[in-house]
Amino acid sequence: MILYSYPMAPNPRRVRIFLAEKGIEVPIQDVDITTGENRQPDFMKKNPVGSIPVLELDDGTCISESVAICRYFEALHPEPPLFGTTPEEIAHIDMWLRRVELNVMSTVGQVWIHGSPLTAGLFDQITAAADFGRERAAMGFKLLDDQLADNEFIAGDTYTIADAVAHSTMDFATGLVAMTYDDSLVNLKRWHDMVCARPSAQA
Ligand SMILES: N[C@@H](CCC(=O)N[C@@H](CS)C(=O)NCC(=O)O)C(=O)O
Numbered sequence: 001m002i003l004y005s006y007p008m009a010p011n012p013r014r015v016r017i018f019l020a021e022k023g024i025e026v027p028i029q030d031v032d033i034t035t036g037e038n039r040q041p042d043f044m045k046k047n048p049v050g051s052i053p054v055l056e057l058d059d060g061t062c063i064s065e066s067v068a069i070c071r072y073f074e075a076l077h078p079e080p081p082l083f084g085t086t087p088e089e090i091a092h093i094d095m096w097l098r099r100v101e102l103n104v105m106s107t108v109g110q111v112w113i114h115g116s117p118l119t120a121g122l123f124d125q126i127t128a129a130a131d132f133g134r135e136r137a138a139m140g141f142k143l144l145d146d147q148l149a150d151n152e153f154i155a156g157d158t159y160t161i162a163d164a165v166a167h168s169t170m171d172f173a174t175g176l177v178a179m180t181y182d183d184s185l186v187n188l189k190r191w192h193d194m195v196c197a198r199p200s201a202q203a
Helices: 010-022 041-046 066-076 087-115 127-149 161-174 186-197
Strands: 002-005 028-030 054-056 062-064
Touching: 002 010, 010 066, 010 161, 041 054, 062 066, 066 161, 087 127, 087 161, 127 186, 161 186
Parallel strands: 002 028
Antiparallel strands: 002 054, 054 062
């Protein structure tokens, strides 16, 4: 089994954080997305979308999409459960996971593509799209802050996949994308400091 990854990329990091929380070790092979190694024919055979992460099983089966890879490991190693166990927990965690993906990761990603000097040579950047992304990301940060006012973790009182994805997303936002969140979002800051202090943050 091999996990194709890249150190600074937020989507593979979700999987690495998830694996660290589960205590699972998987051999990792880096694919340099900055030089387009992921777009070479050999890699496109593993994932026709060309993105990382990809998990290649010993029989050659390839699974892409970070959350699908996490679900695979959850099924293999149910403890500790990070996707919930009861129908209500599973739905609640999935609801928050999708909220993080749609309201935070996708909006931060828009700022990365359209507003970062680091990607200026790669994309035809549209300033209005970056501004819209920033505005929507601020709403996403507030959504998380409100939720974290009454909950220790994103989906309630235990660590879940929603925390792994939000952690990788917030590190990406405040790191590579150089975004900040408002000082008034004290609950988000409390949670961000907490997940950064967990051993899985080293993943
Ligand atoms: N929805 C996908 C997104 C994967 C993705 O966008 N990966 C980025 C790295 S964070 C990538 O491979 N970018 C390079 C490219 O697409 O060429 C997932 O969750 O795995």
